[in-house]
Amino acid sequence: MNLNLKIWRQKDANDKGKIVEYPIANVSEHMSFLEMLDVLNEELIEKGDEPVAFDHDCREGICGMCSLYINGEAHGPDRGVTTCQLHMRKFKDGDTIFIEPFRATALPVVKDLVVDRSAMDRIQQAGGFVSVNTSGNTQDANAIPIAKENADKAFDAATCIGCGACIATCKNSSAMLYVSAKVSQFSLLPQGQVEAKERVKNMVNKMDEEGFGNCTNTGACEVECPKGISLENISRMNREFLAANFSSKK
Amino acid sequence: MKLDSKVPEGNLKDKWTNYKDSINLVNPANKRNIDIIVVGTGLAGGSASATLAELGYNVKAFCYQDSPRRAHSIAAQGGINAAKNYQGDGDSTYRLFYDTVKGGDYRSREANVFRLAEVSTNIIDQCVAQGVPFARDYGGLLDNRSFGGVLVSRTFYAKGQTGQQLLLGAYSAMNRQIARGKIKMNNRHEMLDIVIVDGKARGIIARNLVTGEIERHSAHAVVIASGGYGNVYFLSTNAMGSNATAAWKAHKKGAHFANPCYTQIHPTCIPRSGDYQSKLTLMSESLRNDGRIWVPKNKKDVDALRNGTIRAVDISEADRDYYLERRYPAFGNLVPRDVASRAAKERCDAGFGVNQTGEAVFLDFSAAIERYGKEQALLKGLDSNNKDKVKELGTEIVRSKYGNLFQMYEKIVDENPYQTPMMIYPAVHYTMGGIWVDYNLMTSVDGLYAIGEANFSDHGANRLGASALMQGLADGYFVLPYTIGDYLSNDIRTGPISTSSKEFDVAEKEVVERIEKLINNKGSNTVDHYHKKLGKIMWDKCGMARTEKGLKDAMSEIKKLREDFWENVSIPGNSSEMNKELEKAGRVADFLELGELFAKDALERNESCGGHFREEYATLEGEAERDDKDFSYVSAWEYKGEPADAILHKEELSFENIEVKVRSYK
Numbered sequence: 001m002n003l004n005l006k007i008w009r010q011k012d013a014n015d016k017g018k019i020v021e022y023p024i025a026n027v028s029e030h031m032s033f034l035e036m037l038d039v040l041n042e043e044l045i046e047k048g049d050e051p052v053a054f055d056h057d058c059r060e061g062i063c064g065m066c067s068l069y070i071n072g073e074a075h076g077p078d079r080g081v082t083t084c085q086l087h088m089r090k091f092k093d094g095d096t097i098f099i100e101p102f103r104a105t106a107l108p109v110v111k112d113l114v115v116d117r118s119a120m121d122r123i124q125q126a127g128g129f130v131s132v133n134t135s136g137n138t139q140d141a142n143a144i145p146i147a148k149e150n151a152d153k154a155f156d157a158a159t160c161i162g163c164g165a166c167i168a169t170c171k172n173s174s175a176m177l178y179v180s181a182k183v184s185q186f187s188l189l190p191q192g193q194v195e196a197k198e199r200v201k202n203m204v205n206k207m208d209e210e211g212f213g214n215c216t217n218t219g220a221c222e223v224e225c226p227k228g229i230s231l232e233n234i235s236r237m238n239r240e241f242l243a244a245n246f247s248s249k250k
Numbered sequence: 251m252k253l254d255s256k257v258p259e260g261n262l263k264d265k266w267t268n269y270k271d272s273i274n275l276v277n278p279a280n281k282r283n284i285d286i287i288v289v290g291t292g293l294a295g296g297s298a299s300a301t302l303a304e305l306g307y308n309v310k311a312f313c314y315q316d317s318p319r320r321a322h323s324i325a326a327q328g329g330i331n332a333a334k335n336y337q338g339d340g341d342s343t344y345r346l347f348y349d350t351v352k353g354g355d356y357r358s359r360e361a362n363v364f365r366l367a368e369v370s371t372n373i374i375d376q377c378v379a380q381g382v383p384f385a386r387d388y389g390g391l392l393d394n395r396s397f398g399g400v401l402v403s404r405t406f407y408a409k410g411q412t413g414q415q416l417l418l419g420a421y422s423a424m425n426r427q428i429a430r431g432k433i434k435m436n437n438r439h440e441m442l443d444i445v446i447v448d449g450k451a452r453g454i455i456a457r458n459l460v461t462g463e464i465e466r467h468s469a470h471a472v473v474i475a476s477g478g479y480g481n482v483y484f485l486s487t488n489a490m491g492s493n494a495t496a497a498w499k500a501h502k503k504g505a506h507f508a509n510p511c512y513t514q515i516h517p518t519c520i521p522r523s524g525d526y527q528s529k530l531t532l533m534s535e536s537l538r539n540d541g542r543i544w545v546p547k548n549k550k551d552v553d554a555l556r557n558g559t560i561r562a563v564d565i566s567e568a569d570r571d572y573y574l575e576r577r578y579p580a581f582g583n584l585v586p587r588d589v590a591s592r593a594a595k596e597r598c599d600a601g602f603g604v605n606q607t608g609e610a611v612f613l614d615f616s617a618a619i620e621r622y623g624k625e626q627a628l629l630k631g632l633d634s635n636n637k638d639k640v641k642e643l644g645t646e647i648v649r650s651k652y653g654n655l656f657q658m659y660e661k662i663v664d665e666n667p668y669q670t671p672m673m674i675y676p677a678v679h680y681t682m683g684g685i686w687v688d689y690n691l692m693t694s695v696d697g698l699y700a701i702g703e704a705n706f707s708d709h710g711a712n713r714l715g716a717s718a719l720m721q722g723l724a725d726g727y728f729v730l731p732y733t734i735g736d737y738l739s740n741d742i743r744t745g746p747i748s749t750s751s752k753e754f755d756v757a758e759k760e761v762v763e764r765i766e767k768l769i770n771n772k773g774s775n776t777v778d779h780y781h782k783k784l785g786k787i788m789w790d791k792c793g794m795a796r797t798e799k800g801l802k803d804a805m806s807e808i809k810k811l812r813e814d815f816w817e818n819v820s821i822p823g824n825s826s827e828m829n830k831e832l833e834k835a836g837r838v839a840d841f842l843e844l845g846e847l848f849a850k851d852a853l854e855r856n857e858s859c860g861g862h863f864r865e866e867y868a869t870l871e872g873e874a875e876r877d878d879k880d881f882s883y884v885s886a887w888e889y890k891g892e893p894a895d896a897i898l899h900k901e902e903l904s905f906e907n908i909e910v911k912v913r914s915y916k
Contacts, residue, residue, distance in 0.1 A: 057489040125429040129422035134301040141378040145390025155383035
């Protein structure tokens, strides 16, 4: 198929940036979206132009490195996939495709389609862990049975890949789904209980400090999440946050 | 220089305990004055960084991705082994050790493997304490599954995302230390050289991938945890950015490179589809717990499949060849990876491949769906003869076990694997070879360590499934933190390492010159042009079957390709900005050297063992024929300029606690 790509080009963080048009011919429906961009980049290099910079790594939907806002949707039109798992069979001959970076104040553009997601790491550093040192002397893994239902829910929350689609999709650039996934994982497990109150307060405060917006329950994040992280996690985090603030000693 | 493995004296079972009791320690106050560089933040690098920082050392960690959480360990699917014997099926430390040595075709170092098996149980305890959500049964206890090459269930898992969950555990432990300031995390940085001062590794030169700036970083010791070199084949299940640059620079600065020819070709990957293809996707070995592998018995069915006149489900049970069950009745579909891959190649070479390219076999879940469905029907008091109901119930069980893998398959291939069998074919997945290390995980350069897939030590000539996660975390959480302390105990009076020495000047100058050479080389071919050509040579001549002639050709072709690369490669943009082509070029330049050493190593090893299969050395039945008399050693190569000039050092392997036998899975 032949396509008309309209791609965001921006030299660096200070550049204003603009949409540039690139026609591309003979795209196979079996290609992944990123393979289509690989082909475009090879053509650009051969013509002496600068290739389009975009983030990607595992190309199997798990590392969370790829992003892209495709025709107004994070990770494009397919559901439950990252951009690297999106295939060209979702498009048809003659389509115009807009390709832009994930946009949010807290995720500034580095170059072209590459954004800086280090604010998301900093939220995790504020409390997304259990404080247990490595010793070889922790108790046996089966010492505390955990109800399968809770273990499964904790796992579902923990499958968040930290790509930032929820933030890019949210009209408020809120990181609630992302943060609540980690808070939920630990709040559902006995290992996470000890620090639960401090964790949720610290992570939520850090999220606000980094410039992410508030949640207004539109649910768009859940729709675009490639891993199907549920809104239920946001409710759980809100409960945890309220409880922590009411019962805290400080 | 003679290779000294530094394996402690004493009984196998007491070595590690005695070692830990007798090494030198660094007191907590002194640890605060000692810096350690860790390159790579996967399971090995992430766990090492966190643990070293917990101990009090100042860690400087580096990764090329935008966050340590993206390292390719994240993509590991099936599980992690540990000798917990929770299933009471006869597992033990010795049995895990035995399976690993046998699975590696008796080409690994006994003492290292035993230590690995010994600490395996600690890993599970540690990860559960961190909040890693492993799969559990209805009683709330941890569940297990089986992997290839073993007869027990010792694999812990989190659906098909075990690597993700374990890596996020290590990442969370790192985050705790980053918050405390004990780890200084350098995202989007690539290590481009090691700096050696007075014979000791004392720092690295790194490029900031956002600004292009070349930076100097010093430390008292340097740890390479940068993974394997599977991308030398261009197409592999590795991440696009996975590279051998850090390991190769270490090699060029004096670290011997061991067994480069030991590569794992994983039997169950999605077959390739076109020239534009950028990578291959693995379908977890755990699928072989329930999936049955087959091709048609008759050529006419093969032709009909390729023409599209029939589908897999139209072929009757009697006309299917479940070739693994036929050839290896004891292990069936769960033979080790090297064996399963060669068997698939054998069937496809004989003309029984089931897709257009002739390079695919079926992985079929219909029997499992029926079996689980009947069980569920019984449990729920439903009619177990109702085929539709049974199929529906069975499908749900299979979905709960492997849902994410089936979804990945469906998205890539556009076929529903619950209804038609998957098509799979072997692909490059893991490299057992790597930087040579002694028992301390130290390379042949003082103060330079290699852990995880980057080293060579534990898997011999073939790695068993679910053992890579085990080794990465064992090295990082439980081995290196001890061994590196013994070395650093001599450094408590050294003080900070300066970056303004002539050694740093020279290393930085070399790095800058190389980058300038690449960027100013206005040739006519893209980097991928060379990478694809290299990949083709590697796959055709250093792949699943190798011959003396093929390997000789590979060496000369790779050399020629390398010379062409340096003359005719073209890289757009400049070096003082984010430049992804420049990053790739540096990595491919290193692969173009490593590939030649790989072929040389495979040529020198006149035997077949594990993932290294030389057609000249096979039994009449087509099984690998090992030569223990002449080749029971580790090949450690010393860099001497051109890869072809590398000098071979042999570390003889002795097996005192295990009987060396012909490896049979029949």
